[in-house]
Amino acid sequence: MSMWHIAKKDLQILFRDIPGLIYLFLTPILVIAVASFALGGVFGSSPTKKFEIPVVVEDSGQAAKDMVEALKKVEALDLKFMYEENGKEQQMTRDKADELVRDKKAAIIIPKGFSEAVTGGKEATIQIIQNPTDQVIPGVIKNVVSEYISKLSTAIVANQVGTQAVQSFASTVGQQHNLKLDPTPEISKIQEYIKQYTAKPPIKYETKNLESKGSAPTTFDYNVPGYAVMFVLLGATSAASVLLEERENGTLRKLKTLPISSHSILLGKMLSSFITASIQCLVLFAVGYLGFGMNLGGSILGLLLMIVSTAFAATGLSMLLAAFCKTRSQASGVSILLVLAMSALGGSWWPLYIEPVWMQKIAHITLTAWSTGGFSDLLVYGKGLVDILLPAGVLLGMGLLFLTIAIRRFRFE
């Protein structure tokens, strides 16, 4: 019975702890929901997300048509055989596909002579042009194409091997006239044929990277900015708890009696949070660069601007939390909820473009989307200072808005 009383008391305390309940239930529900919606088009059977893929068909034979039909059956692909120019529909060309790959991440080319090579038992090749800045979409395309190729190749190999084996057998029988047959040499021949064909399948795909400035991005180039933004946000939002702790233990009240303005107190708090967030971000990028060979992009100035604007926006958010939360534990629960939800939605954990379009739009109300977008433009897409002025400006604007509201709303008592 005592055991029950202890358990009951603990549960009573737990269910009165609103921030604790938020962390326990609402945070995982929200993060799981956001992740499921975001990745529904990649991993699930949901038809919500289709990748638009330019397809250049230079061959008009049957095998090329079969290949196209097979590709059309893949739900995740929205094949684009045409493009619009000057108001007119045009057949997709290699040049146009090259151009589109910058946005669409991959393109498929079925070259001239493909069908002839397939039917003639010669090696036929499908080309996949991939944007090296992305791994997800080209990966999906390669899987789809190789699966089809594998089926086609198996059929061709079986056809070739069988035909040649039978021809060889008939020839042998004709020469020896009813003599007792030893199949060992024929089996050896069949095995040799199979070896020959499987070593060099009749259809293969080759990938070609889109030409880009500098070296191809590494996984660190993708992951460091996203996770850096998430941890900077986690660090900065903990500053809200520190500020509320000062309110709870009375030091803020003491500061109010000193000959300094309330704004100075809050701006001082903000400044320490901003410096911490900036240094944290710099350290993460420095470790990525020095320790893991991460690419820092072509514009160090642009990178610094993104770091500063991200730290500023994160600081603004932390002050906003401090202004609206009544207690430390409340701030802590709400900040974890916010940061994880924003990270899932805003592209810290996966590229934003794999999310459904409606989610991508919503994502841009979060500072994470602007920050990871800006960093990706610099580090992954090789863009320059001018290209990140918009995300940096939005982040600085968000920070300013959050701070203004926080300064007006914050209570020292």
Added chain:
Amino acid sequence: MSTRDILISTYGLTKKFDSFTAVNGVDLDIYEGEVLGLLGPNGAGKTTLISMLTTILPPDGGSATVCGYDLTKESSKVKQMVSLVPQDLALYLTLTAEENLSFFANLYGLKGREKRSRIKEVLKIAQLEDWANRKVGAYSGGMKRRLNLAVGLLNRPKVLFLDEPTVGVDPQSRNHIFDSIQYLVEEFQMTVIYTTHYMEEAQELCDRVAIYDKGKILDLEETDTLLQKYGEKQLVLDFKSIPDWLVQHISSLPYVDSHHVIDNKLTIHSSNLLGVTENVLSWIRTNQIPVESFNVHESDLESVFLKLTGKKLRD
């Protein structure tokens, strides 16, 4: 007392929190160099009153001047003149005493040699020179309270507000705080406003005491005057156990003005102590009630408070 300069004057000072009035039209004059006690129970509004006088909270009504400066219009000048030693320990526990003092000294605008000498001075008053470079988290409760006081002295305030400075303090540190206050008043002619709900402290330390309850000053006099005006001598009877019927009988005897029971002690207030003592002892003897002890006490601020508010300080 009235010949001295008035440092703080309030007129109808009021503070409301929604429908709750925490400070209700307080009129108050505080003189230079005096120690004024603000005696009232927890929740009486003492902290709210001094929060207004130290510019933490803006008043909702009335006006006040502190050292000649208007409380609301010249709050930055008021801040230079006053200092608050808050009830909470306004210290950073992961910093050393010296680092804490240096931080607050910076905010007071102290620099260089003046800052160093001021820090040294307040460390000496708090008797924490040997502990200056230790993290405050390692201090005892009493040492933290002393450092809290030291922070409040950095700007050499003309008016020092001490908000329940002895809560949770050992007797040694309490005595040290009392000695420090007396030193500050004598050495620097500092004016001290001391809030407490311990009547012994107010009685021992304060020149004048304001009896404060429900946001109002019920009376403000020199301690002796208050005791003469409202104090009653008390007969205290100590029983092994004290059933309700016994209290009812004794309280209905002639000359018993009021009474209260704490633990097994019955305290009887009367303006005729001789008469009430005769009556009570006679009744006890007749009814053969066992009494552990009985004493006659001098009047104190507890009884003054009881008389003025009808309740005890620790209610």
